[in-house]
Amino acid sequence: FMLQNVFQSFFVTAEKPKLGLMVIVAAGLTNMVLDYVFIAVLGFGLKGAAIATVCGECVGGLLPLAYFGRHNKSPLKLGKTHFYGKVLIRTCSNGLSELMTNLSSSIVNSLYNLQLMKFAGENGVAAYGTIMYVNFIFVAIFIGYSIGSAPIISYHYGAQNHDELKNLFRKSLTLICIWAFALFVLAQFLAAPVSKLFVGYDRSLYEMTVMGFRIYCFVFLINGCNIFGSSFFTALNNGPISAAISFLRTLVFQLSAVLLLPMILGINGIWSSVAAAELLTLCVTITFFIRKRNYYHYA
Structure with a gap:
């Protein structure tokens, strides 16, 4: 694995x-x-x-x-190496954001299930599971692009190709914004048919899932920039900023939102808590983009 x-x-x-x-x-x-x-x-x-x-x-x-492990047509080939402690430490620190994302998701998902059991019972948990199936597919588009573009960003940053780095940054944000709007519209259209596919056997569960899905999908307008932002700073070898974005996005803001919003909005507060957390994280991501633009020469 x-x-x-x-x-x-x-x-x-x-x-x-x-x-x-x-x-x-x-x-x-x-x-x-x-x-x-x-x-x-x-x-x-x-x-x-x-x-x-x-x-x-x-x-x-x-x-x-x-x-x-053998000669191939790519620039990379496995060979003998030595122990490079400093490089290993920098690599681990640069991967803090991915560590926080995976650790936080387990904690947050458990809390979501507890809150759903409290406000909506087993139907709430079933509806949340259906929404997560589609969420994983949609979010994979942002994650895939962010991971795929990271080595290219790293290369041009290391080679000090500032113009190309600016070009990558600008085009990446443009693409992500276009995808964000497209995925949001698609999610609104898919809410009913996807819900019927998974939970059409129960009318009340179906209606809850459709309503929850249509509220939850506002997250697709926002989370792409945060996912890219975390990956972008990892590619620039700035693990602390990347980790801060991931930590706030996946743990601090989501935990706060899922605990507080249901007290005000009931179960709708649970469906909207992820979007609220992503919106707060977006403010942090934009702040880092602005503050570090001259240091890394990407804007």
């Missing part, structure tokens, strides 16, 4: 993003096919699902290892 994630960044840096995509798709298809074989055909049950998952991760992690 760790190799699969790390090598995706290597593929982009090595100018082989399509090969990285092929590896991820191959890993996912391996998992899907073996799920069917081990569970439906061979009757292994839960153990079969576990084995299929491991096989998929092996494809995603070991194929790149074989590719970079």
